[in-house]
Amino acid sequence: MGKILPNYVSTTNACKLCKPLGASLAFRGVEGAVPFLHGSQGCATYMRRYIISHFNEPIDIASSSLGEKNAVYGGGANLKLGLKNVTEKYHPALIGIATTCLTETIGDDVKRLLFEYRREFMQDGGPLLVQVSTPSYSGTHMEGFHAAVRALVEQLTVESEANSTVNILPGFLSAADLRSLKEIVVDCGLTATVLPDFSETLDGPALRDYPLIPKGGTKISDIRAMSGAKATVEFGHTLPDQLSAGSHLEKTYNVDLHRLGMPVGIRETDRFFEMLSGLSGNPMPEKYAMARGRLVDSLVDGHKYIFGKRAIVYGEEDLVIGLTSFLAEIGVQPVLCASGGTSGGFVKAIEKAVEGFGLEIPRIHEGMDFFEIGELAAELKPDFFLGHSKGYTLARGLGIPLIRVGFPIHDRMGGQRLLHIGYHGAQQLFDLIANTMIAVKQDTSEVGYSYM
Amino acid sequence: MEAALQERQDSIHRTGEAPFAMECNKDSLAGAVSQRACVFCGSRVVLYPIADALHLVHGPIGCAVYTWDIRGALSSGPELHRLSFSTDMQETDVIFGGEKKLYNALVELIDRHAPKAAFVYSTCIVGIIGDDMAAVCRRVSEEKGIPVLPVQSEGFKGNKRAGYAAACNAMRQLVGMGDISGISKYSINILGDFNLAGEIWLIREYFTRMGVEVVANITGDGRVGDIQRAHGAALNVVQCSGSTMDLAKMMKEDYGIPSLRVSYFGIEDMAESLYAVAAFFKDEEMMRRTQELVKEELSLIMPEIMKYRQALAGKRAAIYVGGAFKAFSLVKAFRTIGMQVVMVGSQTGTPEDYEELAAITDPGTIIVDDSNPLELSAFLQEKDVDIFVGGVKERPIAYKLGVAFCDHNHERKEMLAGFSGMLNFAREVYGSVMSPVWKFVPRKSGEEMSHENHERTRNL
Numbered sequence: 001m002g003k004i005l006p007n008y009v010s011t012t013n014a015c016k017l018c019k020p021l022g023a024s025l026a027f028r029g030v031e032g033a034v035p036f037l038h039g040s041q042g043c044a045t046y047m048r049r050y051i052i053s054h055f056n057e058p059i060d061i062a063s064s065s066l067g068e069k070n071a072v073y074g075g076g077a078n079l080k081l082g083l084k085n086v087t088e089k090y091h092p093a094l095i096g097i098a099t100t101c102l103t104e105t106i107g108d109d110v111k112r113l114l115f116e117y118r119r120e121f122m123q124d125g126g127p128l129l130v131q132v133s134t135p136s137y138s139g140t141h142m143e144g145f146h147a148a149v150r151a152l153v154e155q156l157t158v159e160s161e162a163n164s165t166v167n168i169l170p171g172f173l174s175a176a177d178l179r180s181l182k183e184i185v186v187d188c189g190l191t192a193t194v195l196p197d198f199s200e201t202l203d204g205p206a207l208r209d210y211p212l213i214p215k216g217g218t219k220i221s222d223i224r225a226m227s228g229a230k231a232t233v234e235f236g237h238t239l240p241d242q243l244s245a246g247s248h249l250e251k252t253y254n255v256d257l258h259r260l261g262m263p264v265g266i267r268e269t270d271r272f273f274e275m276l277s278g279l280s281g282n283p284m285p286e287k288y289a290m291a292r293g294r295l296v297d298s299l300v301d302g303h304k305y306i307f308g309k310r311a312i313v314y315g316e317e318d319l320v321i322g323l324t325s326f327l328a329e330i331g332v333q334p335v336l337c338a339s340g341g342t343s344g345g346f347v348k349a350i351e352k353a354v355e356g357f358g359l360e361i362p363r364i365h366e367g368m369d370f371f372e373i374g375e376l377a378a379e380l381k382p383d384f385f386l387g388h389s390k391g392y393t394l395a396r397g398l399g400i401p402l403i404r405v406g407f408p409i410h411d412r413m414g415g416q417r418l419l420h421i422g423y424h425g426a427q428q429l430f431d432l433i434a435n436t437m438i439a440v441k442q443d444t445s446e447v448g449y450s451y452m
Numbered sequence: 453m454e455a456a457l458q459e460r461q462d463s464i465h466r467t468g469e470a471p472f473a474m475e476c477n478k479d480s481l482a483g484a485v486s487q488r489a490c491v492f493c494g495s496r497v498v499l500y501p502i503a504d505a506l507h508l509v510h511g512p513i514g515c516a517v518y519t520w521d522i523r524g525a526l527s528s529g530p531e532l533h534r535l536s537f538s539t540d541m542q543e544t545d546v547i548f549g550g551e552k553k554l555y556n557a558l559v560e561l562i563d564r565h566a567p568k569a570a571f572v573y574s575t576c577i578v579g580i581i582g583d584d585m586a587a588v589c590r591r592v593s594e595e596k597g598i599p600v601l602p603v604q605s606e607g608f609k610g611n612k613r614a615g616y617a618a619a620c621n622a623m624r625q626l627v628g629m630g631d632i633s634g635i636s637k638y639s640i641n642i643l644g645d646f647n648l649a650g651e652i653w654l655i656r657e658y659f660t661r662m663g664v665e666v667v668a669n670i671t672g673d674g675r676v677g678d679i680q681r682a683h684g685a686a687l688n689v690v691q692c693s694g695s696t697m698d699l700a701k702m703m704k705e706d707y708g709i710p711s712l713r714v715s716y717f718g719i720e721d722m723a724e725s726l727y728a729v730a731a732f733f734k735d736e737e738m739m740r741r742t743q744e745l746v747k748e749e750l751s752l753i754m755p756e757i758m759k760y761r762q763a764l765a766g767k768r769a770a771i772y773v774g775g776a777f778k779a780f781s782l783v784k785a786f787r788t789i790g791m792q793v794v795m796v797g798s799q800t801g802t803p804e805d806y807e808e809l810a811a812i813t814d815p816g817t818i819i820v821d822d823s824n825p826l827e828l829s830a831f832l833q834e835k836d837v838d839i840f841v842g843g844v845k846e847r848p849i850a851y852k853l854g855v856a857f858c859d860h861n862h863e864r865k866e867m868l869a870g871f872s873g874m875l876n877f878a879r880e881v882y883g884s885v886m887s888p889v890w891k892f893v894p895r896k897s898g899e900e901m902s903h904e905n906h907e908r909t910r911n912l
């Protein structure tokens with residue numbers, strides 16, 4: 001069906017971000033941590049701006065601010081000076097150092113530089129230094145995110161006594177998702193280490209003083225003890241082994257790894273709760289059984305408004321997989337599932353997500369940009385887009401709604417408060433989708449019914 | 453002050469305290485979380501509003517994607533500038549060179565969009581791997597018959613200013629290519645206005661009413677064809693001296709065109725700018741028309757402005773902007789609405805800029821170069837500021853502390869230039885400062901969320 005996409009050389013309006021951005025977000029989710037980019041100033045400033053516009057929160061990302069000389073002779077001196085200055089000003093417990101394209105290209109050996117730095121400046125202690133290599137000429141912000149999480153575990157976790165916690169590696173969720181996730185775990189009678197957790201560091205209260213480093217984040221002592229957990233639950237169907245912190249914990253410390261999809265929609269959430277039940281020995285708490293019941297009830301109430309609607313879903317691979325799975329459950333036909341990522345596992349996971357619902361297999365594309373999505377959209381005649389803010393221009397051009405989910409949300413309030421996961425998240429998504437379709441019908445109707 | 457690193461002390465000055473001296477215009481300090489961007493950013497800022505040109509970023513994806521449609525520079529026609537084009541370099545390009553990919557991408561995009569010219573921006577790693585961008589550009593230019601201009605904007609080769617210079621160098625190659633017959637002797641180019649929220653349309657209208665022909669907008673709502681004819685204008689009227697002054701100097705060298713520095717922000721500077729242009733043409737009729745224009749415009753806005761002035765009298769403002777020149781106008785604009793500026797800084801000011809700032813502000817004002825969130829937040833608190841003027845990166849600093857904010861950067865969607873822009877500015881300041889929400893923030897309500905409270909909300 002449809003034409004085959006030509007293989008374009010140039011990229012127009014990319015549907016991905018660069019690796020150090022993902023790494024910075026992950027580091028920001030650790031208590032007392034400051035993200036630090038080893039490269040020139042521009043990268044850090046651009047990423048801060050991009051992140052700020054979504055979260056409406058300060059995010060200080062330090063940079064080694066390389067100049068021309070450093071680019072030629074190496075950035076070691078600037079890296080060390082930068083670390084010293086950040087230590088002096090922020091008093092961090094940890095500095096998360098991510099490389100950039102520049103420092104990867106000039107070949108700075110960050111590991112060795114940090115070794116030297118520790119010897120030269122950290123005799124009397126100082127922050128922990130965790131480093132991750134994030135050249136953006138291979139991979140997207142999601143690879144950067146996962147690589148940073150993995151680096152945290154590889155470099156911080158140590159052998160520790162067996163304990164009853166569960167490790168949860170959620171991937172890139174919203175702040176509201178993370179809060180909900182922690183609540184679920186507590187309600188299920190479990191203690192968990194959620195890594196990373198920027199639910200507070202990137203969504204905090206109004207304050208009297210500017211926080212050097214905002215409160216919250218995964219505790220370093222908890223990360224250290226992840227080796228003793230009774231299991232790891234890791235979200236993400238497309239996460240490659242070498243970027244999985246869960247598989248590191250499994251291989252190194254024999255912590256059972258359970259890889260699940262992002263718990264978006266009914267089936268994936270069911271699986272998550274089954275997993276939690278298995279780990280806690282308790283049945284699903286009443287609160288969630290009720291939420292699930294209400295969700296199903298509402299799906300029945302609203303199913304006619306959305307049945308057979310055609311959707312284009314785009315964004316990070318694992319989020320798109322979760323959303324597609326949910327769309328299949330509620331009777332929406334995904335016509336295109338697209339991502340700028342190129343994990344290799346996207347196509348199969350989407351095919352599996354829509355299986356058994358009598359749907360056509362959607363067009364599924366890795367490594368897509370918005371120019372290509374736009375070309376297909378013109379032909380596929382969708383009823384709505386489901387994805388982050390950057391699809392707005394396309395949706396506007398086609399005169400169809402964009403339902404905003406994921407990151408970034410740059411043109412609405414509250415991106416950090418969007419809930420995607422669990423039954424509660426599914427409920428919000430469902431209401432949003434159904435109401436959007438109802439609104440379209442209402443707005444384009446000549447009569448303008450004031451009841452449904 | 454405690455929030456500033458030792459090495460930064462010389463870049464912070466309090467007026468009246470000591471003889472004026474300022475460390476500025478140097479590379480940002482490592483680890484200081486500068487609010488600055490990079491050379492590439494400077495070039496993009498200047499060239500981006502040229503709406504019928506292709507803007508291709510040669511490099512890995514981030515540099516292009518973070519600058520996709522982030523600015524409020526409007527076009528009355530083509531909107532090619534709102535797309536984000538990148539060569540999206542991959543590992544193989546880095547290892548084996550990106551020239552082939554650049555060539556193919558250019559050809560593909562020029563065929564697809566038929567632009568009037570193409571700008572190719574180099575990013576950091578292109579500077580390292582040594583792609584010969586100029587050669588590729590020459591080749592494509594010959595093949596496609598349009599100007600294809602390399603912009604040497606490797607991010608690490610200085611700060612934003614270097615980027616402005618690179619952009620001006622690229623434009624210099626366009627100027628002089630067009631036919632200039634029929635251009636009035638009362639003609640100007642507008643330099644350094646980027647048509648944020650449609651401002652250049654307003655400014656052009658003023659000039660039209662004065663009887664002045666505008667040849668080229670450089671670069672707000674800009675067109676390649678106009679810039680190619682820009683050497684036919686009698687005068688360059690330059691705003692925001694940092695970004696396009698270089699081009700004005702080049703045009704003086706190449707074509708003997710004189711230039712005037714102006715600012716369209718605030719009543720005083722706006723009126724003075726128009727008078728200066730009228731005076732340049734030494735035409736009494738034009739001067740009379742200009743006086744009339746100013747009188748008329750003022751009568752339209754002053755009654756409402758006086759209302760705001762009453763409400764805002766005595767309130768304190770802090771300013772942190774990209775270029776120092778805008779800060780001058782803002783200091784005056786705040787005076788117009790009865791407010792006092794207690795802190796002012798910029799990312800890229802020169803020693804002369806800061807000296808002038810020190811001269812026009814009240815004693816005790818903090819003046820700062822290339823600041824960072826820690827310093828800025830400390831200044832806001834120390835001076836108990838009522839509103840902070842800056843860009844998106846400064847906004848959360850103000851908001852987190854419960855301070856009002858006005859966006860005066862390239863990303864804003866409000867028209868703040870011109871006479872009606874001054875009214876918008878007053879409205880925006882009023883709307884933020886007078887909002888009831890500040891009553892609830894810890895700074896004003898007098899309560900800090902206690903630690904236990906905080907612990908409690910954490911676990912919610």
Ligand code: SF4
Nearest residue numbers: 018043101136514515
């Ligand atoms: S150079 Fe690399 S790290 Fe920096 S913004 Fe560009 S893609 Fe991202």
Ligand code: SF4
Nearest residue numbers: 042043490515576607
């Ligand atoms: S890589 Fe260089 S050009 Fe690109 S954003 Fe970073 S500093 Fe700027």
